[in-house]
Amino acid sequence: DRADSPYLQGAFVALDPRTGGVRALVGGRDFDDSKFDRATSALRQPGSTFKPIVYATAVQAGRGADYMLDDAPIEVPQLDGSIWSPKNFDNTYEGPMSMRRGLSKSKNMISIRILDKIGPQYAQEYITRFGFDPEKNPPYLTLALGAGAVTPLQMAGAYAVFANGGYKVNPYLISKITDNNGKTLFQVTPEKAGEESLRVIDERNAFLVDSMLKDVVKHGTATRA
Numbered sequence: 001d002r003a004d005s006p007y008l009q010g011a012f013v014a015l016d017p018r019t020g021g022v023r024a025l026v027g028g029r030d031f032d033d034s035k036f037d038r039a040t041s042a043l044r045q046p047g048s049t050f051k052p053i054v055y056a057t058a059v060q061a062g063r064g065a066d067y068m069l070d071d072a073p074i075e076v077p078q079l080d081g082s083i084w085s086p087k088n089f090d091n092t093y094e095g096p097m098s099m100r101r102g103l104s105k106s107k108n109m110i111s112i113r114i115l116d117k118i119g120p121q122y123a124q125e126y127i128t129r130f131g132f133d134p135e136k137n138p139p140y141l142t143l144a145l146g147a148g149a150v151t152p153l154q155m156a157g158a159y160a161v162f163a164n165g166g167y168k169v170n171p172y173l174i175s176k177i178t179d180n181n182g183k184t185l186f187q188v189t190p191e192k193a194g195e196e197s198l199r200v201i202d203e204r205n206a207f208l209v210d211s212m213l214k215d216v217v218k219h220g221t222a223t224r225a
Contacts, residue, residue: 011038011152017160019190020169025153043136043149050146051111052209053158055103057126059205061118065100065212069113076141086112086145103212104220108145115144129200130158131168162213164193166206 012026027037036042058067071094076084088108102110115123120139128134137148150158157171169191177186191198216222 007033009034009038011042013039013152013156015156015160015171017163017169018193020157020160020171021175021190022171022173025173039152042151044151045148046146046150046155048106048146049155050148050150051103051106051144052162052213053127053130053132054111054115054123054144055099055212056130056162056201056205056209057123058099058114058118059208060126060201061122063099063114063117065098065208067099068096069099069102069110069117071095071097071102071107071109074109074112084141100212100215104215104218106216106221111144112141115141129168130154130161132158160193161200162206162210164206166201166203167193167195167198168200169193169198 007029009028010026011028012024013022014024015022025039027039027041028034059065071088073093074086076086078084086108089106093109094105094107097105097107097110099110099114101107102114120141120143123143124134124137124139127137131154132148132150136150137143140147153171157168161168172188172190174186175188175190176184178184217225
């Protein structure tokens with residue numbers, strides 16, 4: 001009985017990073033139960049999946065993958081007099097480490113310190129290159145931990161930038177429409193990665209973040225993958 005137990009919902013997006021063509025899109029479990037499309041409309045906190053966007057911003061600001069920061073607890077005074085004391089997920093700290101290692105281990109303290117170094121306002125402007133709404137991602141240090149609001153489709157489009165070498169392709173659902181006689185009524189000619197008008201980050205930036213993300217799987221929090 002759904003009234004007595006949670007009815008968990010979810011969303012899924014898969015797209016071609018070269019063209020933006022959507023290969024699969026799931027907006028929920030049952031359209032009869034809920035017509036709300038979570039893949040395109042659900043604004044959620046992305047959490048640690050947002051960290052590579054912050055790292056790309058740092059690379060643009062001149063920090064390399066070997067840039068050193070301190071993985072140590074941090075306390076940030078708030079306007080109301082309280083103290084914000086974020087923690088690492090496992091509540092363990094390893095001292096000085098490179099950005100590369102910080103991302104591979106998904107260290108909250110490293111991500112926060114990166115954002116503090118480059119400035120939250122700078123990051124808020126830079127993330128628009130990936131298709132994010134600045135108004136839904138305020139310029140506070142919590143942005144480093146993915147405390148803003150994005151949709152799954154926006155996240156897929158953003159990660160495509162790293163996969164295709166730095167280009168922002170526009171996701172599209174329908175590639176062609178024909179009538180019952182086979183006559184083409186509508187056809188998309190997609191913009192493709194490689195067209196310089198679509199470039200939003202430097203190729204070297206995309207290469208570095210892509211390399212760091214591979215380390216997440218090889219040595220970091222996603223080794224089970």
